[in-house]
Every structure is written in C-alpha cells, then in structure tokens.
Amino acid sequence: MAGSRWIKPEVYPLFAAVGAVVGICAMQLVRNISTNPEVRVNKENRLAGVLDNHAEGEAYAEHRFRKFVRNKPRQVMPSVNNFFSDPQLK
Incomplete structure (x- = not known):
C-alpha cells in the first residue's frame, strides 16, 4: 500500500505539470539534435569543421x-x- 500514499487525486496536477515540462525539454533536445547547424552527430559532418x-x-x-x-x-x-x-x- 505504499504506492497509494503517493497516487492521490491532489497529485495529478503536479504529474501533469512535470510531464508537460519533460515533454517540452524532450522536444527541444530532439529539435537541437536534428536541425541545429552547430550540432553534428555523424562522423562525416564532424570532420567538416566550422x-x-x-x-x-x-x-x-x-x-x-x-x-x-x-x-x-x-x-x-x-x-x-x-x-x-x-x-x-x-
């Protein structure tokens, strides 16, 4: 019954807020890795330099x-x- 101590209806807005923030952070990380011209993931692009x-x-x-x-x-x-x-x- 230790799990029911934390899973209460009063905690749902907190879960929603933290979930939204984690989603926004993940979206920004994916955007930076995939489209940022300063970030080079594969070796061929890293060899190109600046x-x-x-x-x-x-x-x-x-x-x-x-x-x-x-x-x-x-x-x-x-x-x-x-x-x-x-x-x-x-």
Missing part, C-alpha cells in the same frame, strides 16, 4: 513559431487588457 553556412543558421533561428508570433501583440489576453486600460472603451 562551416560558414549563414543561411542554414538563419533558417534554424527563424522557425515557424517565431514567424507566427512576430506580428502578434505581446499580451496574453489583449482584449481584456485593452478593456481595463483604454479609457475610451469604458
């Missing part, structure tokens, strides 16, 4: 999510923020 491939680095840095949020407002809920901060809407 490459000046700026286009590949630019493509890695400017990924789809960054392009998606570039022109978005930097607020979580802009309509609520504007409602409480804009005097002309009241």
Whole structure:
C-alpha cells in the first residue's frame, strides 16, 4: 500500500505539470539534435569543421513559431487588457 500514499487525486496536477515540462525539454533536445547547424552527430559532418553556412543558421533561428508570433501583440489576453486600460472603451 505504499504506492497509494503517493497516487492521490491532489497529485495529478503536479504529474501533469512535470510531464508537460519533460515533454517540452524532450522536444527541444530532439529539435537541437536534428536541425541545429552547430550540432553534428555523424562522423562525416564532424570532420567538416566550422562551416560558414549563414543561411542554414538563419533558417534554424527563424522557425515557424517565431514567424507566427512576430506580428502578434505581446499580451496574453489583449482584449481584456485593452478593456481595463483604454479609457475610451469604458
């Protein structure tokens, strides 16, 4: 019965939060290993040394999510923020 001491409904949000963080870390590790131009896994690419491939680095840095949020407002809920901060809407 030692396992039932830890598996309680109050602990489920903690499991969910830790699972989400581990998933995000794993996704970032896979992204870095597979697409980062600075990381070379196989021996042929490691022998190439330092490459000046700026286009590949630019493509890695400017990924789809960054392009998606570039022109978005930097607020979580802009309509609520504007409602409480804009005097002309009241």
